[in-house]
Amino acid sequence: MIRKIAVAFCLIAATHLAAAEKPLSLNDLDMQQPTSANAALQKDLETRSSMLKWHQWVGIAAIVPMVGTYVLGTQAQSSADTRNLHMAMGISAAALYFTSASFAIFAPKPDGIKDTGSTKWHRYLSYVHLPLMIAVPILGNMARQQAERGEQTSGAANFHGPAASLLLGTYLISVTVLVFNF
Amino acid sequence: MRSSAKLVWSGGLIFLLALFSVSQAGPPALTGNYNLAESKVSYTVNHAFKKAIGISKSAKGKARCNARECEVLIAVPVNTFDSGDSNRDLHMLETVRAALFPVLTVRGNIESSLLTKPSFTTQFQVEFAGKTATVSGVVLKLDAAGGVLKATGSLTLRLSQFGIKPPSLLGFSVDDEVPITFESTWQR
Numbered sequence: 001m002i003r004k005i006a007v008a009f010c011l012i013a014a015t016h017l018a019a020a021e022k023p024l025s026l027n028d029l030d031m032q033q034p035t036s037a038n039a040a041l042q043k044d045l046e047t048r049s050s051m052l053k054w055h056q057w058v059g060i061a062a063i064v065p066m067v068g069t070y071v072l073g074t075q076a077q078s079s080a081d082t083r084n085l086h087m088a089m090g091i092s093a094a095a096l097y098f099t100s101a102s103f104a105i106f107a108p109k110p111d112g113i114k115d116t117g118s119t120k121w122h123r124y125l126s127y128v129h130l131p132l133m134i135a136v137p138i139l140g141n142m143a144r145q146q147a148e149r150g151e152q153t154s155g156a157a158n159f160h161g162p163a164a165s166l167l168l169g170t171y172l173i174s175v176t177v178l179v180f181n182f
Numbered sequence: 183m184r185s186s187a188k189l190v191w192s193g194g195l196i197f198l199l200a201l202f203s204v205s206q207a208g209p210p211a212l213t214g215n216y217n218l219a220e221s222k223v224s225y226t227v228n229h230a231f232k233k234a235i236g237i238s239k240s241a242k243g244k245a246r247c248n249a250r251e252c253e254v255l256i257a258v259p260v261n262t263f264d265s266g267d268s269n270r271d272l273h274m275l276e277t278v279r280a281a282l283f284p285v286l287t288v289r290g291n292i293e294s295s296l297l298t299k300p301s302f303t304t305q306f307q308v309e310f311a312g313k314t315a316t317v318s319g320v321v322l323k324l325d326a327a328g329g330v331l332k333a334t335g336s337l338t339l340r341l342s343q344f345g346i347k348p349p350s351l352l353g354f355s356v357d358d359e360v361p362i363t364f365e366s367t368w369q370r
Contacts, residue, residue, distance in 0.1 A: 002188065024255035029242040031257050031285060038281040045276035117267030179231050179352065
């Protein structure tokens, strides 16, 4: 009788001790850390972050000549010197703009990621200011040629000013939506 | 003498057996094994210009409770956090090296004496971005009824604890401290 009680005691104790020894692990949750790390994905994410940082700073730098070009544009018709400076600043703005855009366009992006939130609006606005950034210099060149011939601005060249206003406005909004919460 | 000695030994063994069994029993509401049924984990990142809140409802967890303590393990896939902005989420994954360490785990052993209180403070071991750190000051509130345990609480992670360089926007870095809140429902 004593032996049976002793054996029962030992069995119960052994069961409890065995159960307490093994700590919970990810296997108990049907989860595991990857056995082979996805180094390629991490590298892509790091490259993406680096390129988008360049996109950010070059894009912000483009604001300076863009605003300067816009301000000079209000007086470009009356003075050849102003017109030339307006054109030079416009070329600088375009160079920085397209450099910035390139960083964003070519930054690696994991498959299946859809733009959401401020990023979505930032991209939608680019569908407006990117084509304008191509059209505005073309229209501006037309206006410049008319001015140099001593003609009043006419035809499609008339849209240079309004298009430039829309370009600057959408571009500034595009930057602002990423900086602040709305 | 021999029979009385036998009586003493058997009595002693029975007493030890009873004592051992009682020691394994605990407060009836919080013993046994629990699985995490529902959860909501939120992080808040503070920046000079904005605040971002990321939410995940994909945590998995198990709790093993006996008379002495509850052993808890919770794991959250890092890529399930959604802050409402895809680029921000991708940048977060890069910053915390989620491709290499895709799971955030939280482990803790909570003394049974604490579990009888409606609210208490404890500490957990957190494994994140390839590093493990002890996070103190974890506030937990429990509500147990009908075999279902609801646990809510908060803790604060410091990015520097896990070797994470705080990301920045326009030259301003986010705060090193990241408050985390959670709501969870556990079932036996």
